[in-house]
Amino acid sequence: MKTILHWFKHDLRIHDMPGLACINPQDCLLPVYIFDPRHRVKLTYGFPKMSDHRLAFLEQSVQSLKEKLQLLNSDLLILEGKPEELLPILAKQFNVHAIHTEKEIAHEELQVLRNVRNSISIPVIEFESRTMFTESQLPWNVDQLPSVFTEFRKGVEKHIGLNHVVLAEHSLPQFPESCNLNEIENLWHGPYAKHRPLHPKSAIRGAGGEDEGLKRLHKYTYGMHGIATYKETRNGLIGEAYSSKFSPWLALGSLSAKNILKTVNDYEQEFGANDSTYWMKFELLWRDFFQWTFKKHGNVCFQAGGFTGIEKKTRHNPDTFDAWRFGETEDAFVNANMKELYLTGFMSNRGRQNVASYLVHTLKLDWRIGAAWFESRLIDYDVASNWGNWMYIAGVGNDPRQDRVFNTKRQADMYDPKGEYQMLWLHELMAKNDY
Numbered sequence: 001m002k003t004i005l006h007w008f009k010h011d012l013r014i015h016d017m018p019g020l021a022c023i024n025p026q027d028c029l030l031p032v033y034i035f036d037p038r039h040r041v042k043l044t045y046g047f048p049k050m051s052d053h054r055l056a057f058l059e060q061s062v063q064s065l066k067e068k069l070q071l072l073n074s075d076l077l078i079l080e081g082k083p084e085e086l087l088p089i090l091a092k093q094f095n096v097h098a099i100h101t102e103k104e105i106a107h108e109e110l111q112v113l114r115n116v117r118n119s120i121s122i123p124v125i126e127f128e129s130r131t132m133f134t135e136s137q138l139p140w141n142v143d144q145l146p147s148v149f150t151e152f153r154k155g156v157e158k159h160i161g162l163n164h165v166v167l168a169e170h171s172l173p174q175f176p177e178s179c180n181l182n183e184i185e186n187l188w189h190g191p192y193a194k195h196r197p198l199h200p201k202s203a204i205r206g207a208g209g210e211d212e213g214l215k216r217l218h219k220y221t222y223g224m225h226g227i228a229t230y231k232e233t234r235n236g237l238i239g240e241a242y243s244s245k246f247s248p249w250l251a252l253g254s255l256s257a258k259n260i261l262k263t264v265n266d267y268e269q270e271f272g273a274n275d276s277t278y279w280m281k282f283e284l285l286w287r288d289f290f291q292w293t294f295k296k297h298g299n300v301c302f303q304a305g306g307f308t309g310i311e312k313k314t315r316h317n318p319d320t321f322d323a324w325r326f327g328e329t330e331d332a333f334v335n336a337n338m339k340e341l342y343l344t345g346f347m348s349n350r351g352r353q354n355v356a357s358y359l360v361h362t363l364k365l366d367w368r369i370g371a372a373w374f375e376s377r378l379i380d381y382d383v384a385s386n387w388g389n390w391m392y393i394a395g396v397g398n399d400p401r402q403d404r405v406f407n408t409k410r411q412a413d414m415y416d417p418k419g420e421y422q423m424l425w426l427h428e429l430m431a432k433n434d435y
Helices: 052-071 083-093 107-118 149-159 210-223 226-233 247-251 257-271 275-302 318-325 332-344 349-362 367-377 383-394 408-415 420-425
Strands: 003-008 028-035 077-080 098-102 124-127
Touching (some): 003 083, 028 052, 028 083, 052 210, 107 124, 107 275, 149 275, 210 247, 210 257, 318 332, 318 349, 332 349, 332 367, 332 408, 332 420, 349 408
Parallel strands (some): 003 028
Protein backbone atom coordinates (compact mmCIF):
# COMPACT_ATOMS: atom_id res chain seq x y z
CA MET A 1 0.00 0.00 0.00
CA LYS A 2 1.37 3.39 -1.03
CA THR A 3 0.57 6.88 0.22
CA ILE A 4 0.00 9.57 -2.39
CA LEU A 5 -0.02 13.20 -1.28
CA HIS A 6 -2.25 15.42 -3.41
CA TRP A 7 -1.13 19.04 -3.14
CA PHE A 8 -4.21 21.14 -3.94
CA LYS A 9 -3.60 24.62 -5.36
CA HIS A 10 -6.05 26.00 -7.94
CA ASP A 11 -7.91 22.70 -8.27
CA LEU A 12 -10.14 22.93 -5.19
CA ARG A 13 -12.68 20.27 -6.06
CA ILE A 14 -13.39 16.55 -6.03
CA HIS A 15 -15.00 16.16 -9.47
CA ASP A 16 -12.97 15.80 -12.68
CA MET A 17 -9.57 15.40 -11.03
CA PRO A 18 -6.99 13.59 -13.18
CA GLY A 19 -4.54 13.60 -10.26
CA LEU A 20 -6.95 11.48 -8.22
CA ALA A 21 -8.17 9.28 -11.07
CA CYS A 22 -4.81 7.50 -11.47
CA ILE A 23 -4.41 6.53 -7.79
CA ASN A 24 -4.87 2.87 -7.00
CA PRO A 25 -8.03 2.53 -4.86
CA GLN A 26 -6.05 0.30 -2.49
CA ASP A 27 -3.56 3.08 -1.78
CA CYS A 28 -3.92 6.00 0.64
CA LEU A 29 -4.55 9.63 -0.26
CA LEU A 30 -3.24 12.50 1.85
CA PRO A 31 -4.91 15.75 0.63
CA VAL A 32 -3.00 18.94 1.48
CA TYR A 33 -3.51 22.66 0.95
CA ILE A 34 -0.85 25.21 1.95
CA PHE A 35 -1.43 28.92 2.53
CA ASP A 36 1.82 30.44 1.32
CA PRO A 37 2.73 33.71 3.13
CA ARG A 38 4.18 35.02 -0.15
CA HIS A 39 0.63 35.40 -1.43
CA ARG A 40 -0.11 38.05 1.17
CA VAL A 41 2.92 40.30 0.76
CA LYS A 42 2.63 43.96 -0.23
CA LEU A 43 3.62 44.73 -3.79
CA THR A 44 5.99 47.54 -4.70
CA TYR A 45 2.89 49.51 -5.68
CA GLY A 46 1.88 49.70 -1.99
CA PHE A 47 -1.12 47.35 -1.92
CA PRO A 48 -1.24 43.64 -1.06
CA LYS A 49 -0.95 40.88 -3.62
CA MET A 50 -4.23 39.46 -2.34
CA SER A 51 -6.97 41.68 -0.87
CA ASP A 52 -9.33 40.55 1.88
CA HIS A 53 -12.12 40.01 -0.67
CA ARG A 54 -10.02 37.62 -2.70
CA LEU A 55 -8.50 35.95 0.35
CA ALA A 56 -11.92 35.42 1.97
CA PHE A 57 -13.27 33.69 -1.15
CA LEU A 58 -10.16 31.47 -1.26
CA GLU A 59 -10.51 30.58 2.41
CA GLN A 60 -14.17 29.69 1.91
CA SER A 61 -13.18 27.46 -1.00
CA VAL A 62 -10.47 25.65 0.95
CA GLN A 63 -12.71 25.15 3.99
CA SER A 64 -15.49 23.85 1.72
CA LEU A 65 -13.09 21.33 0.20
CA LYS A 66 -12.11 20.13 3.67
CA GLU A 67 -15.74 19.66 4.66
CA LYS A 68 -16.49 17.81 1.42
CA LEU A 69 -13.56 15.47 1.96
CA GLN A 70 -14.63 14.81 5.54
CA LEU A 71 -18.08 13.76 4.31
CA LEU A 72 -16.28 11.20 2.15
CA ASN A 73 -14.34 9.81 5.14
CA SER A 74 -11.22 11.71 4.19
CA ASP A 75 -9.83 15.07 5.27
CA LEU A 76 -7.72 18.01 4.12
CA LEU A 77 -4.56 19.09 5.91
CA ILE A 78 -4.59 22.89 5.74
CA LEU A 79 -1.16 24.27 6.53
CA GLU A 80 0.53 27.66 6.46
CA GLY A 81 4.10 28.12 5.31
CA LYS A 82 6.27 27.59 2.27
CA PRO A 83 5.48 24.41 0.32
CA GLU A 84 9.17 23.65 -0.27
CA GLU A 85 9.66 23.57 3.51
CA LEU A 86 6.48 21.76 4.57
CA LEU A 87 6.04 19.08 1.90
CA PRO A 88 9.38 17.33 2.64
CA ILE A 89 8.37 17.12 6.32
CA LEU A 90 5.00 15.59 5.44
CA ALA A 91 6.59 13.20 2.95
CA LYS A 92 8.91 11.86 5.62
CA GLN A 93 6.29 11.82 8.39
CA PHE A 94 3.78 9.80 6.37
CA ASN A 95 6.15 7.83 4.15
CA VAL A 96 4.72 9.45 1.02
CA HIS A 97 5.61 7.70 -2.23
CA ALA A 98 4.70 10.52 -4.64
CA ILE A 99 3.15 13.98 -4.75
CA HIS A 100 0.39 14.73 -7.24
CA THR A 101 -0.38 18.32 -8.09
CA GLU A 102 -1.78 20.65 -10.73
CA LYS A 103 0.40 21.60 -13.70
CA GLU A 104 1.56 25.23 -13.53
CA ILE A 105 2.11 27.81 -16.28
CA ALA A 106 3.25 31.06 -14.63
CA HIS A 107 6.66 32.11 -13.34
CA GLU A 108 6.05 32.37 -9.58
CA GLU A 109 4.14 29.10 -9.37
CA LEU A 110 6.73 27.32 -11.51
CA GLN A 111 9.50 28.58 -9.23
CA VAL A 112 7.74 27.21 -6.14
CA LEU A 113 7.33 23.89 -7.92
CA ARG A 114 11.05 23.84 -8.74
CA ASN A 115 11.82 24.63 -5.11
CA VAL A 116 9.70 21.68 -4.00
CA ARG A 117 11.38 19.32 -6.45
CA ASN A 118 14.80 20.48 -5.27
CA SER A 119 13.89 19.85 -1.64
CA ILE A 120 12.47 16.35 -1.98
CA SER A 121 13.56 12.98 -3.34
CA ILE A 122 10.18 11.46 -4.25
CA PRO A 123 8.42 12.05 -7.60
CA VAL A 124 6.32 15.21 -8.02
CA ILE A 125 3.84 14.41 -10.78
CA GLU A 126 1.86 17.19 -12.48
CA PHE A 127 -1.61 16.80 -13.96
CA GLU A 128 -3.46 19.06 -16.39
CA SER A 129 -6.68 19.97 -14.62
CA ARG A 130 -7.11 23.66 -15.50
CA THR A 131 -8.02 23.62 -19.19
CA MET A 132 -10.64 21.95 -21.39
CA PHE A 133 -7.95 20.24 -23.44
CA THR A 134 -4.57 18.80 -22.56
CA GLU A 135 -1.41 19.92 -24.27
CA SER A 136 -1.16 16.61 -26.16
CA GLN A 137 -4.62 17.19 -27.67
CA LEU A 138 -3.73 20.53 -29.24
CA PRO A 139 -3.12 20.49 -33.01
CA TRP A 140 0.16 22.39 -32.49
CA ASN A 141 3.17 22.19 -30.24
CA VAL A 142 2.84 24.97 -27.69
CA ASP A 143 5.80 26.85 -29.17
CA GLN A 144 3.84 26.97 -32.46
CA LEU A 145 0.61 28.20 -30.84
CA PRO A 146 -1.09 30.90 -32.96
CA SER A 147 -0.88 34.43 -31.58
CA VAL A 148 -4.36 35.30 -32.86
CA PHE A 149 -7.40 33.79 -31.15
CA THR A 150 -9.37 33.19 -34.37
CA GLU A 151 -6.65 30.88 -35.69
CA PHE A 152 -6.55 29.05 -32.36
CA ARG A 153 -10.34 28.65 -32.29
CA LYS A 154 -10.55 27.33 -35.84
CA GLY A 155 -7.73 24.88 -35.21
CA VAL A 156 -9.29 23.53 -32.03
CA GLU A 157 -12.78 23.30 -33.50
CA LYS A 158 -11.47 21.48 -36.58
CA HIS A 159 -9.08 19.04 -34.90
CA ILE A 160 -10.65 18.46 -31.48
CA GLY A 161 -14.20 19.82 -31.56
CA LEU A 162 -16.31 21.14 -28.72
CA ASN A 163 -19.23 18.73 -28.67
CA HIS A 164 -17.75 15.84 -26.73
CA VAL A 165 -15.89 15.78 -23.45
CA VAL A 166 -15.14 13.10 -20.87
CA LEU A 167 -14.61 13.98 -17.21
CA ALA A 168 -12.04 12.17 -15.11
CA GLU A 169 -13.83 9.65 -12.91
CA HIS A 170 -12.44 8.24 -9.69
CA SER A 171 -13.25 6.88 -6.28
CA LEU A 172 -11.61 8.52 -3.29
CA PRO A 173 -8.81 6.45 -1.76
CA GLN A 174 -8.74 6.10 2.02
CA PHE A 175 -7.17 8.65 4.31
CA PRO A 176 -3.96 7.46 6.03
CA GLU A 177 -4.84 5.85 9.36
CA SER A 178 -1.64 7.17 10.91
CA CYS A 179 -2.59 10.81 10.29
CA ASN A 180 -3.30 12.54 13.56
CA LEU A 181 -3.98 16.24 13.09
CA ASN A 182 -2.86 16.97 16.63
CA GLU A 183 0.65 15.80 15.77
CA ILE A 184 1.06 18.02 12.69
CA GLU A 185 2.82 21.35 12.97
CA ASN A 186 2.12 24.46 10.90
CA LEU A 187 -1.63 23.85 10.84
CA TRP A 188 -3.66 26.75 9.48
CA HIS A 189 -5.41 28.72 12.20
CA GLY A 190 -7.28 31.08 9.89
CA PRO A 191 -9.21 32.71 8.57
CA TYR A 192 -6.85 35.56 7.80
CA ALA A 193 -9.45 37.69 6.03
CA LYS A 194 -11.79 39.85 8.05
CA HIS A 195 -15.38 38.70 8.18
CA ARG A 196 -17.26 40.30 5.31
CA PRO A 197 -21.01 40.05 4.86
CA LEU A 198 -21.99 39.76 1.22
CA HIS A 199 -22.45 43.23 -0.27
CA PRO A 200 -26.18 43.70 -0.95
CA LYS A 201 -25.47 44.87 -4.51
CA SER A 202 -22.92 42.19 -5.36
CA ALA A 203 -23.40 40.36 -8.66
CA ILE A 204 -21.81 37.25 -7.11
CA ARG A 205 -24.32 35.77 -4.70
CA GLY A 206 -22.53 32.60 -3.63
CA ALA A 207 -19.63 31.75 -1.35
CA GLY A 208 -16.46 29.95 -2.34
CA GLY A 209 -16.34 26.19 -2.74
CA GLU A 210 -17.21 23.31 -5.06
CA ASP A 211 -20.81 22.89 -3.92
CA GLU A 212 -21.53 26.59 -4.48
CA GLY A 213 -19.88 26.43 -7.90
CA LEU A 214 -21.87 23.37 -8.96
CA LYS A 215 -25.03 25.02 -7.67
CA ARG A 216 -24.35 28.13 -9.77
CA LEU A 217 -23.61 25.99 -12.84
CA HIS A 218 -26.94 24.17 -12.51
CA LYS A 219 -28.90 27.32 -11.67
CA TYR A 220 -27.62 29.31 -14.64
CA THR A 221 -28.15 26.49 -17.14
CA TYR A 222 -31.15 24.40 -16.08
CA GLY A 223 -32.64 26.73 -13.46
CA MET A 224 -32.90 30.14 -15.12
CA HIS A 225 -31.94 28.90 -18.62
CA GLY A 226 -29.55 31.83 -18.82
CA ILE A 227 -27.31 29.85 -21.14
CA ALA A 228 -30.00 30.09 -23.85
CA THR A 229 -29.69 33.89 -24.00
CA TYR A 230 -26.08 34.32 -22.86
CA LYS A 231 -24.84 36.02 -26.03
CA GLU A 232 -27.56 38.67 -25.85
CA THR A 233 -27.22 39.43 -22.11
CA ARG A 234 -23.49 38.90 -21.41
CA ASN A 235 -22.67 42.63 -21.69
CA GLY A 236 -25.00 43.52 -18.83
CA LEU A 237 -23.85 45.32 -15.71
CA ILE A 238 -26.37 44.75 -12.91
CA GLY A 239 -27.36 41.63 -11.01
CA GLU A 240 -26.50 37.94 -11.16
CA ALA A 241 -28.48 36.92 -14.25
CA TYR A 242 -26.81 38.85 -17.10
CA SER A 243 -23.86 36.42 -17.38
CA SER A 244 -22.85 33.03 -16.07
CA LYS A 245 -20.73 34.24 -13.11
CA PHE A 246 -18.87 30.92 -13.26
CA SER A 247 -15.50 32.67 -13.14
CA PRO A 248 -14.88 32.85 -9.35
CA TRP A 249 -15.28 29.08 -8.99
CA LEU A 250 -13.51 28.39 -12.26
CA ALA A 251 -10.50 30.49 -11.21
CA LEU A 252 -9.95 28.39 -8.07
CA GLY A 253 -10.76 25.13 -9.77
CA SER A 254 -13.92 24.59 -7.73
CA LEU A 255 -15.51 24.13 -11.15
CA SER A 256 -13.58 22.45 -13.94
CA ALA A 257 -13.69 23.95 -17.43
CA LYS A 258 -14.44 20.50 -18.80
CA ASN A 259 -17.44 20.17 -16.51
CA ILE A 260 -18.85 23.48 -17.76
CA LEU A 261 -18.32 22.35 -21.36
CA LYS A 262 -20.01 19.02 -20.67
CA THR A 263 -22.96 20.77 -18.99
CA VAL A 264 -23.41 23.06 -22.01
CA ASN A 265 -23.27 20.07 -24.35
CA ASP A 266 -25.83 18.19 -22.24
CA TYR A 267 -28.08 21.26 -22.23
CA GLU A 268 -27.85 21.47 -26.03
CA GLN A 269 -28.82 17.80 -26.31
CA GLU A 270 -31.93 18.42 -24.24
CA PHE A 271 -33.03 21.89 -25.30
CA GLY A 272 -31.20 22.54 -28.56
CA ALA A 273 -28.13 24.54 -29.52
CA ASN A 274 -28.10 28.20 -30.48
CA ASP A 275 -25.68 31.12 -30.76
CA SER A 276 -25.72 31.63 -27.00
CA THR A 277 -24.83 28.08 -26.03
CA TYR A 278 -22.02 28.18 -28.58
CA TRP A 279 -20.84 31.53 -27.20
CA MET A 280 -20.26 29.99 -23.78
CA LYS A 281 -17.96 27.47 -25.45
CA PHE A 282 -16.36 30.36 -27.33
CA GLU A 283 -15.57 32.11 -24.03
CA LEU A 284 -14.17 28.90 -22.54
CA LEU A 285 -11.92 28.66 -25.61
CA TRP A 286 -10.64 32.19 -24.92
CA ARG A 287 -9.75 31.08 -21.42
CA ASP A 288 -7.85 28.05 -22.73
CA PHE A 289 -6.14 30.27 -25.30
CA PHE A 290 -4.75 32.54 -22.59
CA GLN A 291 -3.55 29.54 -20.57
CA TRP A 292 -1.56 28.17 -23.52
CA THR A 293 -0.33 31.65 -24.47
CA PHE A 294 1.23 31.93 -21.01
CA LYS A 295 2.73 28.47 -21.35
CA LYS A 296 4.29 29.53 -24.66
CA HIS A 297 5.64 32.97 -23.72
CA GLY A 298 6.39 32.67 -20.01
CA ASN A 299 7.68 35.56 -17.94
CA VAL A 300 7.64 38.16 -20.74
CA CYS A 301 3.87 38.34 -20.17
CA PHE A 302 4.64 40.39 -17.05
CA GLN A 303 6.97 42.81 -18.82
CA ALA A 304 6.00 46.22 -20.18
CA GLY A 305 6.21 45.14 -23.82
CA GLY A 306 4.30 41.91 -23.26
CA PHE A 307 5.22 39.11 -25.61
CA THR A 308 5.27 41.51 -28.57
CA GLY A 309 8.15 43.48 -27.05
CA ILE A 310 6.47 46.76 -28.00
CA GLU A 311 7.13 49.13 -25.10
CA LYS A 312 4.94 52.20 -25.04
CA LYS A 313 5.59 55.50 -23.36
CA THR A 314 3.81 55.75 -20.03
CA ARG A 315 3.90 58.07 -17.07
CA HIS A 316 4.24 57.40 -13.35
CA ASN A 317 1.67 59.27 -11.30
CA PRO A 318 0.52 57.67 -8.02
CA ASP A 319 -2.24 60.25 -7.53
CA THR A 320 -3.70 59.50 -10.95
CA PHE A 321 -3.56 55.77 -10.26
CA ASP A 322 -5.25 56.25 -6.87
CA ALA A 323 -8.03 58.23 -8.53
CA TRP A 324 -8.54 55.33 -10.94
CA ARG A 325 -8.49 52.52 -8.42
CA PHE A 326 -10.77 54.31 -5.95
CA GLY A 327 -13.25 55.49 -8.58
CA GLU A 328 -12.45 59.20 -8.45
CA THR A 329 -11.59 59.98 -12.08
CA GLU A 330 -13.40 62.39 -14.39
CA ASP A 331 -15.30 59.49 -15.96
CA ALA A 332 -18.46 58.41 -14.13
CA PHE A 333 -18.74 55.06 -15.93
CA VAL A 334 -15.17 54.14 -15.01
CA ASN A 335 -15.75 55.26 -11.43
CA ALA A 336 -18.86 53.13 -11.01
CA ASN A 337 -17.04 50.03 -12.22
CA MET A 338 -14.02 50.66 -10.01
CA LYS A 339 -16.24 51.10 -6.95
CA GLU A 340 -18.00 47.83 -7.69
CA LEU A 341 -14.63 46.09 -7.89
CA TYR A 342 -13.39 47.62 -4.66
CA LEU A 343 -16.54 46.85 -2.68
CA THR A 344 -17.37 43.37 -4.02
CA GLY A 345 -14.27 41.89 -5.64
CA PHE A 346 -16.04 41.57 -8.99
CA MET A 347 -16.67 43.57 -12.15
CA SER A 348 -18.40 42.69 -15.43
CA ASN A 349 -16.35 41.86 -18.51
CA ARG A 350 -17.67 45.00 -20.21
CA GLY A 351 -16.53 47.05 -17.24
CA ARG A 352 -13.07 45.46 -17.21
CA GLN A 353 -12.46 46.35 -20.83
CA ASN A 354 -13.50 49.94 -20.30
CA VAL A 355 -11.56 50.66 -17.12
CA ALA A 356 -8.44 48.98 -18.54
CA SER A 357 -8.63 51.01 -21.74
CA TYR A 358 -9.12 54.18 -19.69
CA LEU A 359 -6.04 53.50 -17.55
CA VAL A 360 -3.84 52.67 -20.55
CA HIS A 361 -5.05 55.04 -23.25
CA THR A 362 -6.57 58.00 -21.40
CA LEU A 363 -4.47 58.16 -18.24
CA LYS A 364 -1.35 56.82 -20.03
CA LEU A 365 -0.31 54.70 -17.05
CA ASP A 366 1.62 51.43 -17.18
CA TRP A 367 -0.84 48.62 -17.87
CA ARG A 368 0.95 46.39 -15.38
CA ILE A 369 -0.14 48.43 -12.37
CA GLY A 370 -3.75 47.99 -13.47
CA ALA A 371 -3.23 44.25 -13.90
CA ALA A 372 -1.65 44.08 -10.43
CA TRP A 373 -4.64 45.93 -8.90
CA PHE A 374 -7.01 43.48 -10.56
CA GLU A 375 -4.87 40.62 -9.23
CA SER A 376 -5.23 42.01 -5.74
CA ARG A 377 -8.98 42.68 -5.84
CA LEU A 378 -10.69 40.15 -8.12
CA ILE A 379 -12.16 37.07 -6.47
CA ASP A 380 -12.05 35.43 -9.93
CA TYR A 381 -8.38 36.27 -10.49
CA ASP A 382 -6.70 33.87 -12.90
CA VAL A 383 -3.12 34.65 -13.80
CA ALA A 384 -3.40 33.89 -17.52
CA SER A 385 -6.83 35.43 -18.10
CA ASN A 386 -6.02 38.58 -16.12
CA TRP A 387 -2.59 39.36 -17.53
CA GLY A 388 -3.55 38.11 -20.99
CA ASN A 389 -6.54 40.44 -21.16
CA TRP A 390 -4.48 43.40 -19.92
CA MET A 391 -1.80 42.73 -22.54
CA TYR A 392 -4.58 42.59 -25.13
CA ILE A 393 -5.99 45.99 -24.12
CA ALA A 394 -2.51 47.52 -23.92
CA GLY A 395 -1.69 46.36 -27.46
CA VAL A 396 1.23 44.17 -26.38
CA GLY A 397 -0.51 40.80 -26.51
CA ASN A 398 -2.92 38.81 -28.66
CA ASP A 399 -4.91 41.65 -30.21
CA PRO A 400 -4.20 41.83 -33.98
CA ARG A 401 -5.45 45.44 -33.86
CA GLN A 402 -2.97 47.61 -32.01
CA ASP A 403 -4.21 50.31 -29.62
CA ARG A 404 -7.81 49.19 -29.28
CA VAL A 405 -9.35 52.16 -27.46
CA PHE A 406 -12.76 52.06 -25.79
CA ASN A 407 -14.77 55.28 -25.87
CA THR A 408 -16.12 55.06 -22.33
CA LYS A 409 -18.80 57.70 -22.92
CA ARG A 410 -20.14 55.84 -25.92
CA GLN A 411 -19.90 52.54 -24.07
CA ALA A 412 -21.88 53.97 -21.15
CA ASP A 413 -24.55 55.22 -23.57
CA MET A 414 -24.75 51.75 -25.15
CA TYR A 415 -24.68 49.56 -22.05
CA ASP A 416 -26.01 51.88 -19.34
CA PRO A 417 -28.31 54.20 -21.34
CA LYS A 418 -30.46 55.19 -18.35
CA GLY A 419 -27.47 55.51 -16.02
CA GLU A 420 -28.88 52.86 -13.68
CA TYR A 421 -25.55 51.13 -13.16
CA GLN A 422 -23.75 54.40 -12.46
CA MET A 423 -26.45 55.47 -9.99
CA LEU A 424 -26.14 52.07 -8.28
CA TRP A 425 -22.46 52.51 -7.39
CA LEU A 426 -21.34 56.13 -7.61
CA HIS A 427 -22.65 57.16 -4.21
CA GLU A 428 -21.22 54.16 -2.35
CA LEU A 429 -18.75 55.10 0.38
CA MET A 430 -15.42 53.27 0.59
CA ALA A 431 -12.93 52.90 3.45
CA LYS A 432 -9.76 53.51 1.46
CA ASN A 433 -7.50 52.23 4.20
CA ASP A 434 -8.95 48.79 3.68
CA TYR A 435 -6.72 47.50 0.92
